[in-house]
Amino acid sequence: MKKDNKAVIYWLLTGCILIFIMVVIGGITRLTHSGLSISNYKLISGTLPPMNDVEWQAAFDLYKQYPEYQKLNTHFTIDDFKDIYFWEWLHRFIGRLIGIVFIVPFVYFLAKKRLKTETIKKCVTLLIMGGFQGFLGWYMVKSGLVDRPDVSHYRLAAHLTTAFITFAYTFWVALDLIFPNYKPAIPKMKRFISISIVVLIIQIIYGAFVAGLDAGFIHNFWPTMSEGHWIHETVFIEKSPTYLNFIEGKSGVQFVHRTLAFVVVILIVSIWFKSKKYALSQLQTQGINALLILLAVQFLLGVFTLIYQVPVWLGVAHQVGAFFLLSAMTFTLHRFSK
Numbered sequence: 001m002k003k004d005n006k007a008v009i010y011w012l013l014t015g016c017i018l019i020f021i022m023v024v025i026g027g028i029t030r031l032t033h034s035g036l037s038i039s040n041y042k043l044i045s046g047t048l049p050p051m052n053d054v055e056w057q058a059a060f061d062l063y064k065q066y067p068e069y070q071k072l073n074t075h076f077t078i079d080d081f082k083d084i085y086f087w088e089w090l091h092r093f094i095g096r097l098i099g100i101v102f103i104v105p106f107v108y109f110l111a112k113k114r115l116k117t118e119t120i121k122k123c124v125t126l127l128i129m130g131g132f133q134g135f136l137g138w139y140m141v142k143s144g145l146v147d148r149p150d151v152s153h154y155r156l157a158a159h160l161t162t163a164f165i166t167f168a169y170t171f172w173v174a175l176d177l178i179f180p181n182y183k184p185a186i187p188k189m190k191r192f193i194s195i196s197i198v199v200l201i202i203q204i205i206y207g208a209f210v211a212g213l214d215a216g217f218i219h220n221f222w223p224t225m226s227e228g229h230w231i232h233e234t235v236f237i238e239k240s241p242t243y244l245n246f247i248e249g250k251s252g253v254q255f256v257h258r259t260l261a262f263v264v265v266i267l268i269v270s271i272w273f274k275s276k277k278y279a280l281s282q283l284q285t286q287g288i289n290a291l292l293i294l295l296a297v298q299f300l301l302g303v304f305t306l307i308y309q310v311p312v313w314l315g316v317a318h319q320v321g322a323f324f325l326l327s328a329m330t331f332t333l334h335r336f337s338k
Contacts (some may be wrong), residue, residue: 003233
């Protein structure tokens with residue numbers, strides 16, 4: 001690591017930490033059904049929550065105009081509303097903070113000529129990805145303000161997956177600066193890990209589908225989907241045409257998520273076996289060992305989250321596990337690529 005790059009690296013890693021926090025808060029927001037509590041979006045004036053009784057009543061009155069209150073939460077008092085408002089406000093506040101943390105230091109580093117042309121291009125890409133992530137958040141919320149009191153699971157998946165990918169790319173850019181002296185890559189390992197990370201991202205997308213459709217609250221058995229059945233009968237008949245079962249049906253989406261979990265296990269274990277053919281560096285070995293450990297933890301979290309019907313703490317822990325697994329996969333891919 002070059003001394004001149006330290007501040008830039010710390011800036012990027014700070015961004016990674018903030019994205020991680022935002023994903024955790026986003027998971028809590030989803031699992032506590034808080035995401036539709038703020039029905040409008042004010043970039044500047046919305047930074048602060050309501051500060052007095054009049055402002056709280058106005059926010060509550062606005063909430064009452066939308067489907068979530070009218071169809072699900074007519075029993076809510078203003079204190080109930082404050083509870084769900086908090087998580088959505090905190091989620092948006094951290095999003096604003098991430099924007100400031102990325103933009104202000106970026107301008108400073110540009111002015112001080114601390115960034116190489118290649119790094120500038122990568123950072124501009126990061127800024128675009130961050131802005132797009134914010135847009136997807138509001139686009140997602142809009143889908144729950146029209147007819148039904150829930151957001152589109154497609155938009156939820158887009159919002160969550162973009163956050164994961166933005167984190168992974170930010171981490172990658174930081175790793176480029178942390179390890180400027182590249183060593184020869186191992187092409188075969190690179191290709192296999194690349195395939196594995198694509199499958200992992202698809203699995204994350206399906207995790208978001210499960211969350212968006214509340215598909216974790218059914219078929220709460222493991223390893224079978226019900227007593228004595230590996231594939232529940234509703235997997236293929238819930239929706240028509242058949243393919244919709246696997247992207248919109250609760251049973252079908254859960255089945256795909258279950259199946260992909262085993263695929264991810266096979267791929268990561270295969271990475272470990274394939275790595276034995278090569279003389280690895282210490283960091284390469286550490287990356288693969290981290291993958292195995294995090295895979296085991298994440299798999300167990302997934303099983304317990306399903307069996308216990310998605311308690312908030314387990315649901316959040318499972319999402320955090322996916323985040324750490326993607327982090328380890330990104331680090332390992334980087335170490336085998338350069």
